[in-house]
Amino acid sequence: MAFMKTLFFVVYLLSSLLLLHSIATHEGLESITLSLIHPFSVHSPFYPGKNVTDVEKTNLLIQATVDRMRHLFPMTTRSQGKYWNGSSEVDDIAATVLEYSGAYYVAKVGIGSFPPVPGPKWLTYYLIMDTGSHITWVQCEGCNPCFPLIQIPNFPFSRSQSYRSIPCGHRDCPTPREDCYGGSCGFIARYSGNDGPLTRGTIARETLTFSSDISGSMAYNNLFLACGLQNNNYRFRQPNKIAGLLDLGPGGRGTPPIWRQVDQKRFSYCLFTSEQTSSKLHIGEGARLAQPQVMSTPLLRGSDISIAGIRLKLWGFFRFGGCVIDTGVPFTSIVAKAYSIVRIVFIRYFAQFGLQLYGSGSRPSGLPMFDLCFPRPPQGFRFPTMTFHFKRADLVVQPTGVFSVGSNYICVTLRSGDVTLIGAYQQTQHKFSFDLELGNTGTLFFAPENCGAPV
Template sequence: MAFMETLLSLILLLSSALLLHSIVVHEGPKSITLSLIHPFSVHSPFYPGKNITDVEKINLLIQATESRMQHLFPTTTMRRQGSRNGSSKIDDIGTLVEFSGAYYLAKVGIGSFPPVPGPKWMSYLLIMDTGSHITWVQCEGCDPCLPLSQPNFPYRLSQSYRAIPCGHQDCPTTREDCFGSFCGFKIIYWDISGPSTKGTIVRETLTFLSDSSRGLTESYPNFFLGCGLQSHNHRFPPHNKAAGILGLGLGGHGTSPIWKQVDKKRFSYCLFISIQASSKLHIGEGARMVGPQVVSTPLMRGSNPSLYYVDLQDISIASFPLRLGRSLSGGCAIDTGAPITILVSNVYAHVRAFFVQYFAQFGIHPYGSGSRPGDVPYFDLCFPRPYGFNRFPTMTFHFRGANLVVQPNGVFAVGGNYICVALRSGATTMIGAFQQTNYRFSYDLELGDIGTLFFAPENCGASA
């Protein structure tokens, strides 16, 4: 049925699995826009075929969300810093991005290697992460290393490579983070036994490969780049393509996020629902939003300094406010890398109880531990679905000054025999990609104390 097809399209999208296709659309002078193609579309080089079941895809999303939470709330030893901004000659930039596992991979050029024929840089795929602020690539001489399907970055051969001595005024970290006699960084994800990477911080040239077929590029010299030399416990697959991290987060200890270093203070995205659709990612002036439906809410700081937070003041279901009050203190993160929305445990308990009450009026009661069929996703709250049932409520997130109204196909995972509430309980509150579809979000990092989040409903998809 159409509802199920739409739901599954959303679910496939929300495995952090968008693909930025290498078709560049010029919407005006000095503007670069990249097309987004769903990775499970037949037009995508990552089309996986039809062997995996719908429930297996949903369960992979749930596992990806749990891994994302472990990644975003680490113990980190990065130190606060001050960094120089890079210069900019155009208003908008973009990169070619593809999907690998549960990550967006952004293709960038690193270094300078003339007079080699062809590109004067080396191309690498970095995990595009709005929850991290430091950009690093695995470098030659690493031990131990991430598994990587291409050679590590040969920094010693790059003509634009500049080492920074430990304690030098240009070093954005303290002596405690030095790597030998050089300026260094050290990131520990999750806890002391979890994934970690450390190495040196160097000055290098970063090049955005916006459209390799047209030779359209933009380079930024003297970029603060992490050179990863020791990585432990990352558990990447043997033929891994990801060579490091492209940090698009708000900020934190260590180097400045990439948008600040290249002096681009605005970006926007619109997540679409159909595997036969495409959408756009804008970086720079093209991300500005205006119009009668556009609303805004101020960004705020939260427990993870790299994440974007807003003030979530209440939640409504089917237009009934839950009056959660102080249970929502501490802010709510907005993250495209988390497929599924997480609610802090006491808030989740209230939301769960309301959904149980809502479906009870139709004589529908949740599966118990003994009655749950094996072909139902691993969500905590699932119900048997009566034939033809379609009385699904909306869910509204009430931010300061703005409401995000999530339609039912962004709240529920629905199959022939089940209805699951697509939410998870956790240690923090974070709105994931599932609840962001068919809205355009724009992050303006110049307005307000920290920045302002603009959003409006939009039919994000166009025919691919």
């Protein structure tokens, strides 16, 4: 918890959700390379279909952002009406977080050892890659209650030759004795308050395999894996392929995160907005940035914002709440008092060109559920950039990461919130590298980069 409190960027690496495609297989492994598939790609298990409109896809991302905020801050996230704005007075909510809209990345992971079955010697599962969690778990055989799972059985741990149970109270058990499940090392994973999803079960040692069509596979033996045996209040959209969670968090009361278990302390990622391209995640030495435009900032509190080069002097609004960089949140939220100023600046900017904010009476049907939407600008319109100012480093978000543009509208992809989180959409076309060894609290490096590669 002390680590979490000192972070300027609370690093929820990809809780958000990622599709794993490749990993190096050479001796003396120095880094893991993962291919990240856009959730709306035809290659994603969450592909919504070719008849889904761009506005419907955007609204899925908006709902995913709201769900994520409820997950991270269940006691402070507030509903804000039909559209995102900072003016509504409403009651606190603590809704179920795992009603997934399908606007996420997922991880494809091999679990267990089942020779002499022909082909792969493991079973492949889709896991939610979540750095807000402290447990890597999969739903196992014998669960009661269980959530529905198609195309793959609940993990048959009793038949896996690499499964090693851990007795309750054993020195190898990473959780306290009160979490024991029967006579075994156990865990409790609760999400979003007392009424949210809850998983209980056992913790064991198991082999996890990361696979690729191109580079083969790499198996890691004796990693901690939790078996979900009591899974309550999960409402995955059906038919469901998600079997559990893959932890890439900073650590806590639970199993060590995967990056720590494979003895790495550095990771990086680079996101792209297109559905036809893949992005990359690196864990280990491959996460270092070598570009000449690299900037760095310590992982401490504090930030400011500029729009179209105009500094808004918002340091005071971020002094206590800090700022979170979270790829699990599709769109950025800004603490309410700062958002109100950002909102005014955008309205004034568009007003210079005769473009007035759509109000409740003038708002056309079929617009995304954003607060700041305007008529589409004419050809040649100069879109403003948005810059987040950190200590010794500026993150310049290009217009493609600030606006959602349709045939008759342009919307600013921001929302008002109780905390400030820089979401995945605003992180696109930059490579971010987190080094948890440098400095007292770690260091963030980032640089502009064309992140996409053909799927």
